[in-house]
Amino acid sequence: MRGSDELKEKAMRALQKPALFGEDVNLGEFDRSFVPHAYMAQEEICRLPEKEQERLIMSGLDVTGKERDGTYFQKDTAVVHCSSLHEGIQVMPIREALERHRWVEEYYWKLVPVDQDKYTASAYLELHDGYVIRALPGSKSVYPIQACLYIDKENLQQNVHNLIIAEEGSELHVIAGCATSPRLQRGIHVGISEFFVKKGARLSFTMIHNWAEEMAVRPRSVAHVEEDGLFVNNYICLKPVRSIQMYPTTHLLGDRATAMFYSVIVGSPGSNFDIGGRIHLLRPGARAEIIQRSISNGGHIVNRGHLIGKAPEIKAHLECKGLLLKGGVIDSIPQLEGHVEGVDMSHEAAVGKVSQEEIYYLMSRGLSESEATSTIVRGFLNVDIKGLPPELKAEIDRAVAASDQDAL
Amino acid sequence: MLLIEDLQVELGGKVLLKNIHLEIRPGETHILFGPNGSGKTSLLMTIMGYPQYAVKGGRIVFNGHDITHARIDERAKMGIGMSYQRPPTISGVKTRQMIDICAKKRGDVAALARSMNFEDFLERDVNAGFSGGEIKRSELLQLMAQNPDLLLFDEPESGVDMENMALIGGTIAQILQKTPVKDKTKSIAEQRRERTKMGLIITHTGYILDYVPADKGQVLYAGSLSCSGNPREVFDCIGKFGYEECIKCAAQMS
Numbered sequence: 154m155r156g157s158d159e160l161k162e163k164a165m166r167a168l169q170k171p172a173l174f175g176e177d178v179n180l181g182e183f184d185r186s187f188v189p190h191a192y193m194a195q196e197e198i199c200r201l202p203e204k205e206q207e208r209l210i211m212s213g214l215d216v217t218g219k220e221r222d223g224t225y226f227q228k229d230t231a232v233v234h235c236s237s238l239h240e241g242i243q244v245m246p247i248r249e250a251l252e253r254h255r256w257v258e259e260y261y262w263k264l265v266p267v268d269q270d271k272y273t274a275s276a277y278l279e280l281h282d283g284y285v286i287r288a289l290p291g292s293k294s295v296y297p298i299q300a301c302l303y304i305d306k307e308n309l310q311q312n313v314h315n316l317i318i319a320e321e322g323s324e325l326h327v328i329a330g331c332a333t334s335p336r337l338q339r340g341i342h343v344g345i346s347e348f349f350v351k352k353g354a355r356l357s358f359t360m361i362h363n364w365a366e367e368m369a370v371r372p373r374s375v376a377h378v379e380e381d382g383l384f385v386n387n388y389i390c391l392k393p394v395r396s397i398q399m400y401p402t403t404h405l406l407g408d409r410a411t412a413m414f415y416s417v418i419v420g421s422p423g424s425n426f427d428i429g430g431r432i433h434l435l436r437p438g439a440r441a442e443i444i445q446r447s448i449s450n451g452g453h454i455v456n457r458g459h460l461i462g463k464a465p466e467i468k469a470h471l472e473c474k475g476l477l478l479k480g481g482v483i484d485s486i487p488q489l490e491g492h493v494e495g496v497d498m499s500h501e502a503a504v505g506k507v508s509q510e511e512i513y514y515l516m517s518r519g520l521s522e523s524e525a526t527s528t529i530v531r532g533f534l535n536v537d538i539k540g541l542p543p544e545l546k547a548e549i550d551r552a553v554a555a556s557d558q559d560a561l
Numbered sequence: 562m563l564l565i566e567d568l569q570v571e572l573g574g575k576v577l578l579k580n581i582h583l584e585i586r587p588g589e590t591h592i593l594f595g596p597n598g599s600g601k602t603s604l605l606m607t608i609m610g611y612p613q614y615a616v617k618g619g620r621i622v623f624n625g626h627d628i629t630h631a632r633i634d635e636r637a638k639m640g641i642g643m644s645y646q647r648p649p650t651i652s653g654v655k656t657r658q659m660i661d662i663c664a665k666k667r668g669d670v671a672a673l674a675r676s677m678n679f680e681d682f683l684e685r686d687v688n689a690g691f692s693g694g695e696i697k698r699s700e701l702l703q704l705m706a707q708n709p710d711l712l713l714f715d716e717p718e719s720g721v722d723m724e725n726m727a728l729i730g731g732t733i734a735q736i737l738q739k740t741p742v743k744d745k746t747k748s749i750a751e752q753r754r755e756r757t758k759m760g761l762i763i764t765h766t767g768y769i770l771d772y773v774p775a776d777k778g779q780v781l782y783a784g785s786l787s788c789s790g791n792p793r794e795v796f797d798c799i800g801k802f803g804y805e806e807c808i809k810c811a812a813q814m815s
Contacts, residue, residue: 508663512635515662517642517643518637525634531654533652535653
């Protein structure tokens with residue numbers, strides 16, 4: 154099926170097709186050949202050089218694996234570790250899964266169009282690997298599953314494809330950390346992710362990016378959420394990167410299905426972000442929330458949000474707040490689209506600076522001006538994300554806290 | 562001691578306060594009356610050190626230090642604290658965190674919050690969606706944690722229901738050391754002599770007088786202090802004759 158003529162033909166035709174948004178990256182400049190790396194046991198991950206471990210930890214990876222129910226670790230093009238400690242949750246490399254299990258084909262390239270742009274086309278035609286994480290019906294993860302996509306080889310184009318499936322009534326939490334080796338400068342990451350949240354299932358997916366200054370990143374993700382399902386999609390990127398463009402999209406297909414997108418971005422000089430979020434509310438009782446927080450220290454940030462209400466009794470809200478600390482641009486583009494009577498949709502967008510009144514208030518409690526400013530900025534980044542287990546919440550807080558020095 | 566001498570203050574080029582003389586000794590609490598827009602809040606903000614209130618003349622001396630041009634945080638560290646009427650919301654900063662900031666990590670935040678019946682608000686963003694009474698309790702908690710020597714209260718009773726008024730009024734009296742207790746080692750007179758706290762309270766309604774035995778009442782009218790005396794007497798006088806009579810008194814004083 155992976156050789157499906159139709160998909161292949163579509164992909165071939167889209168190989169030169171630029172994306173709708175973001176800088177057009179010339180993929181011809183990158184190396185896509187396979188890079189061999191030896192498989193590692195969990196203990197060996199703990200023995201990686203300290204600087205590399207630091208990069209992994211900053212991306213939410215627990216190198217000991219103790220606080221995780223499973224681990225997928227891909228270095229460049231090779232799977233170096235893959236395990237599940239929870240019998241109700243399958244974690245597999247996607248190439249292996251496609252060969253061994255027929256059911257995987259029912260999900261592969263079913264949501265993301267292979268000819269969306271040259272990045273999806275390239276990921277289809279020259280797939281390296283990626284992961285399949287599937288929570289069996291009714292299973293509940295105690296700890297999150299962690300998936301790490303690491304780039305070590307200079308000038309690599311890393312093509313990955315991920316399938317995340319939460320079967321009926323299951324609860325699954327995934328931390329997906331992406332990072333580059335400390336000395337890496339240039340590369341491109343193309344990641345296709347397809348999410349399936351079945352009836353009554355709860356899935357949280359937290360992506361923490363930790364790239365290099367000359368990295369381009371093109372994630373492409375689409376989710377389907379069935380009746381009473383919940384999909385929480387978090388995105389955190391606080392480190393410099395040359396260019397990230399993505400527009401994750403979710404279709405709420407069942408009654409009372411819910412999607413929540415949260416993103417926290419810090420844009421330093423030379424960084425370009427074009428981060429969108431689109432949620433289609435297609436059935437009565439569906440709920441959607443998109444919350445975006447960005448800080449620019451001189452970077453260029455575009456925040457797009459698009460809510461589409463096509464059924465009565467839906468409720469959707471978009472909140473986009475930006476702080477300009479040291480120059481740069483924050484471009485906030487919220488869009489609401491109501492197609493039937495009885496939709497309840499709203500948005501709130503603000504771009505500004507740290508409020509002087511708030512600084513003085515904190516100073517009158519004994520903080521210096523710079524302490525007051527950093528308290529306000531930290532608060533700004535501290536988004537209350539609903540539907541997360543405390544361990545994951547702590548992980549996110551840690552990532553934000555570790556990086557707030559850079560934000561200032 | 563707080564000593565204000567011949568203070569003149571401008572905001573955006575407009576004179577807000579002039580010829581202000583004020584002296585608050587340790588153990589004393591003063592009440593500030595005055596109609597809307599008379600400059601009461603401006604006086605508190607000037608004492609706290611808000612830089613937009615430009616001091617054009619006179620000086621402010623606190624515990625022997627000239628603080629006329631000191632920064633807000635310097636004044637806070639020297640022991641000046643303020644309870645705001647409408648404090649800003651800081652999103653993502655929890656009430657617990659604010660109290661921690663005030664307490665500099667000493668003291669038991671949970672116990673303090675219990676005493677003000679405010680435990681349920683500790684994990685909420687500070688002032689976010691708080692009612693009038695909740696803001697006052699949050700402000701008081703922060704001041705209790707901060708434990709300053711000079712406490713400035715901007716209308717502590719505004720928006721507070723009767724039930725909470727007793728709690729807030731009683732707490733203010735307590736932190737201003739106006740509620741002596743029976744103590745085997747110290748007589749009431751000794752306790753009074755050893756008081757260190759100073760208070761300056763703005764009130765419109767006068768309700769606070771029912772809870773805090775204040776030492777002196779003053780009326781601020783059109784940017785000047787025009788009347789000084791027993792707080793209850795001053796308040797009753799305003800009730801009877803209105804602030805219009807202040808014009809006469811002010812004219813006589815100058």
